[in-house]
Amino acid sequence: MSTHAAEKRSFGAVLWDYLTTVDHKKIAVLYLIGGGFFFVLGGLEAMLIRIQLISPDNEFISAQFYNEVMTMHGTTMIFLAAMPLLFALMNAVVPLQIGARDVAFPFINALGFWLFAFGGILLNLSWFLGGAPDAGWTAYAPLSILSPHHGIDFYAVGLQISGFGTLMAGINFLVTIINMRAPGMTYMRMPLFTWTTFVASVLILFAFPPLTVGLFEMIFDRLFGANFFKPEMGGNVIIWEHLFWIFGHPEVYILVLPAFGIFSEIIPTFSKKRLFGYSSMVFATVLIAFLGFMVWAHHMFTVGLGPIANSIFAVATMAIAVPTGIKIFNWLLTMWGGNIRITTPMLYALGFIPSFTVGGMTGVMLAAAAADLQYHDSYFVVAHFHYVIVGGVVLGVLAGLTYWWPRMFGTMLDEKLGKWTFWIFFIGFHLTFFIQHFLGLMGMPRRYWKFLPNQGLDLGNLISTIGAVLMAVGAVMFVWNIIKTTVKGEKVSHDPWDGRTLEWAVPSPTPEYNFKQTPLVRGLDPLWVEKMEGNGKMIPAEPLGDIHMPNSSFLPFMMSLGLFIAGIGVIYQVDHKAWWIVAAIGFIITFGTMFLRSIKDDLGYHIHKEDLEDEGAGVK
Amino acid sequence: MTHDEMLRSDNLPHEPEKATLEGKNKFLGFWFFLGGETVLFASLFGTYLALKNSFGSEEGVPTTELFGLELVFIMTVLLLTSSLTSVYAMYHMKNHDFKKMQLWLGVTVLLGAAFLGCEIYEFYHYVHHYEHTFTAHAFGSAFYTLVGFHGAHVVFGLSWILTLMIRNARRGLNLYNAPKFYVASLYWHFIDVVWVFIFTVVYLMGKVA
Numbered sequence: 065m066s067t068h069a070a071e072k073r074s075f076g077a078v079l080w081d082y083l084t085t086v087d088h089k090k091i092a093v094l095y096l097i098g099g100g101f102f103f104v105l106g107g108l109e110a111m112l113i114r115i116q117l118i119s120p121d122n123e124f125i126s127a128q129f130y131n132e133v134m135t136m137h138g139t140t141m142i143f144l145a146a147m148p149l150l151f152a153l154m155n156a157v158v159p160l161q162i163g164a165r166d167v168a169f170p171f172i173n174a175l176g177f178w179l180f181a182f183g184g185i186l187l188n189l190s191w192f193l194g195g196a197p198d199a200g201w202t203a204y205a206p207l208s209i210l211s212p213h214h215g216i217d218f219y220a221v222g223l224q225i226s227g228f229g230t231l232m233a234g235i236n237f238l239v240t241i242i243n244m245r246a247p248g249m250t251y252m253r254m255p256l257f258t259w260t261t262f263v264a265s266v267l268i269l270f271a272f273p274p275l276t277v278g279l280f281e282m283i284f285d286r287l288f289g290a291n292f293f294k295p296e297m298g299g300n301v302i303i304w305e306h307l308f309w310i311f312g313h314p315e316v317y318i319l320v321l322p323a324f325g326i327f328s329e330i331i332p333t334f335s336k337k338r339l340f341g342y343s344s345m346v347f348a349t350v351l352i353a354f355l356g357f358m359v360w361a362h363h364m365f366t367v368g369l370g371p372i373a374n375s376i377f378a379v380a381t382m383a384i385a386v387p388t389g390i391k392i393f394n395w396l397l398t399m400w401g402g403n404i405r406i407t408t409p410m411l412y413a414l415g416f417i418p419s420f421t422v423g424g425m426t427g428v429m430l431a432a433a434a435a436d437l438q439y440h441d442s443y444f445v446v447a448h449f450h451y452v453i454v455g456g457v458v459l460g461v462l463a464g465l466t467y468w469w470p471r472m473f474g475t476m477l478d479e480k481l482g483k484w485t486f487w488i489f490f491i492g493f494h495l496t497f498f499i500q501h502f503l504g505l506m507g508m509p510r511r512y513w514k515f516l517p518n519q520g521l522d523l524g525n526l527i528s529t530i531g532a533v534l535m536a537v538g539a540v541m542f543v544w545n546i547i548k549t550t551v552k553g554e555k556v557s558h559d560p561w562d563g564r565t566l567e568w569a570v571p572s573p574t575p576e577y578n579f580k581q582t583p584l585v586r587g588l589d590p591l592w593v594e595k596m597e598g599n600g601k602m603i604p605a606e607p608l609g610d611i612h613m614p615n616s617s618f619l620p621f622m623m624s625l626g627l628f629i630a631g632i633g634v635i636y637q638v639d640h641k642a643w644w645i646v647a648a649i650g651f652i653i654t655f656g657t658m659f660l661r662s663i664k665d666d667l668g669y670h671i672h673k674e675d676l677e678d679e680g681a682g683v684k
Numbered sequence: 685m686t687h688d689e690m691l692r693s694d695n696l697p698h699e700p701e702k703a704t705l706e707g708k709n710k711f712l713g714f715w716f717f718l719g720g721e722t723v724l725f726a727s728l729f730g731t732y733l734a735l736k737n738s739f740g741s742e743e744g745v746p747t748t749e750l751f752g753l754e755l756v757f758i759m760t761v762l763l764l765t766s767s768l769t770s771v772y773a774m775y776h777m778k779n780h781d782f783k784k785m786q787l788w789l790g791v792t793v794l795l796g797a798a799f800l801g802c803e804i805y806e807f808y809h810y811v812h813h814y815e816h817t818f819t820a821h822a823f824g825s826a827f828y829t830l831v832g833f834h835g836a837h838v839v840f841g842l843s844w845i846l847t848l849m850i851r852n853a854r855r856g857l858n859l860y861n862a863p864k865f866y867v868a869s870l871y872w873h874f875i876d877v878v879w880v881f882i883f884t885v886v887y888l889m890g891k892v893a
Contacts (some may be wrong), residue, residue, distance in 0.1 A: 298822030
């Protein structure tokens with residue numbers, strides 16, 4: 065029960081610990097490993113794409129393989145890399161930022177991770193089982209319905225399983241943030257990362273069910289003879305586009321809002337100023353989320369929904385630029401007159417602001433429906449969303465990992481190497497994607513396997529590939545930094561950046577109960593308030609007492625494994641009915657463990673106050 | 685709070701389902717879950733409305749001829765009544781009367797099972813007398829997916845409530861299981877609300893259009 069640093073444990077014991085853990089800090093590490101693995105995989109897929117497009121008429125990979133790589137790059141990066149990496153940071157930081165001992169549903173938190181992991185593995189098994197999905201990450205019907213091999217089935221079932229996990233993670237964060245805040249931590253004192261996690265969770269809750277339904281319809285069409293997307297049977301392919309984008313557009317904000325939150329933590333810390341316009345930041349976050357649900361049809365301007373629909377969605381889309389602009393100016397004004405320290409996380413923040421602004425600006429260009437007919441499905445769109453996703457989310461994740469690394473692991477990533485990583489990645493990023501705006505405007509369509517020589521596209525594509533190589537070097541340097549820092553194992557203090565928020569008030573390594581005594585929050589940036597008052601540490605809000613802890617459990621792993629097995633059975637039952645046996649076994653495992661979970665009492669345990677760690681533990 | 689306090693069935697507070705932090709979390713989390721479920725069914729309704737009476741090049745029976753309101757009306761009465769009986773059960777839970785709670789939950793389960801029986805008969809009827817199947821045309825797919833998702837929710841709800849009733853039959857109500865009973869009843873109400881919309885959008889609107 066105690067976390068004695070000296071205690072040496074066997075590999076098996078550590079593995080079992082992580083397979084059964086319900087501790088949000090360890091689940092954060094699991095998300096980091098899972099998301100990091102898929103990020104590398106998606107990056108390799110990106111490299112294959114860029115090598116294929118390094119020169120005209122290239123034959124590096126086949127057309128079919130290109131389609132699979134292109135599809136899996138998008139799907140992996142969005143569902144299996146970006147979101148889990150953000151969940152890693154949310155799990156590591158949000159409970160600490162609000163002064164909570166744990167999340168609201170530790171068991172469901174673990175279940176969410178394992179569902180994501182097994183869904184991601186199932187999706188990627190397709191590489192070895194006859195070919196990956198090949199209809200683009202948007203999987204538009206009828207392309208997806210007509211795809212002959214099982215790739216799309218793996219897409220639909222794998223995303224379904226990992227989508228359940230995402231939904232659970234969203235509900236868990238919502239309840240945690242509403243119910244588990246420490247005394248004095250009012251809504252308008254919550255750090256911006258907590259706020260953006262909260263709003264992103266609302267988006268997850270309402271955006272994922274349409275995807276669930278769309279995926280079910282796709283599964284039914286492909287595997288059970290339904291006719292949702294078969295026009296000759298009365299079906300309608302546009303239904304998929306609507307359902308996908310009703311999910312897909314909020315998904316953009318599910319990814320980027322937490323990244324905004326990360327930068328809203330980093331910029332005040334390294335400017336030594338409170339966030340400029342805190343309440344307008346909160347308001348802008350909520351407004352972006354609200355508008356984010358009303359703009360999905362701007363992905364469908366070319367479908368032919370009519371001038372009225374296109375105009376309404378165009379105007380709504382342009383309106384999102386207003387709250388986003390508010391945020392940009394608030395970040396700039398936070399730095400204005402501040403005592404700025406150019407650390408690695410701050411460098412990422414400084415790089416993020418202009419990069420994301422470019423992505424936002426091309427977004428407004430795309431929102432002009434009439435002009436969009438020209439940009440649609442060209443490399444201009446590819447450039448736009450990579451400026452948003454890489455310039456916003458990836459820079460945010462790298463910044464957040466560097467910033468919270470001491471909190472998560474007690475060590476500090478090498479600053480010098482970190483800055484080199486930033487510059488190489490940042491230059492590579494602009495080299496890769498800036499030129500793609502012009503490739504698109506010159507008429508290069510997205511998702512094409514080849515381009516022809518002598519159309520003015522050669523140099524641009526070569527530059528883009530060189531940039532991609534630099535990004536890969538940057539990513540390798542980041543991983544190298546992690547290895548180097550971990551091997552060195554040099555511990556740093558619990559508050560190495562001179563932080564302002566509650567996560568820096570707990571000792572390092574973080575005790576499993578986080579706070580020995582729940583802290584009393586007396587203002588925005590609570591730790592900074594106490595530092596200014598001359599205390600330097602939080603005032604406890606309660607006397608020392610026994611601490612209730614949740615039990616570890618292997619059931620989340622089993623439930624997810626069951627769905628994984630059932631998924632394989634369901635995919636292959638079209639080939640031979642005997643696969644239903646496999647599906648049945650999987651469902652029995654899943655529902656059996658759910659039944660077990662229901663009937664078996666799980667009351668947790670208590671750490672008695674006499675057993676709480678002395679040295680440096682608790683509120684410090 | 686010690687484990688004994690969680691599991692004793694005497695001396696319960698007024699609203700035992702919300703007396704513990706775990707209970708409060710479960711209550712709030714389940715409401716959020718139902719919010720997500722609402723969007724799920726909204727998406728299914730959207731698909732259904734888009735594909736209603738859409739047969740493509742296939743033969744099919746339109747809604748005006750397919751649906752009969754008599755059986756559906758009985759099903760509606762059964763399910764609405766079961767929602768009322770689950771309210772009685774929760775009323776007795778708040779008064780710490782475990783036996784009466786179990787009794788009314790039992791009535792709820794019986795009514796739910798009767799509803800399910802009618803629905804199975806209804807589907808059987810459509811398939812065998814009208815050749816209205818899941819794979820026949822897009823309308824069939826949309827109809828069985830929407831109504832079938834609701835039916836699957838009924839099956840899950842019944843199994844859930846039964847599991848809770850049997851598991852806790854001997855030890856009675858306590859602070860640990862009260863929130864479980866409560867969210868199960870919330871789920872049951874949700875199923876009922878969805879059916880009201882199915883009755884209106886699928887059957888009533890199907891008869892007039």
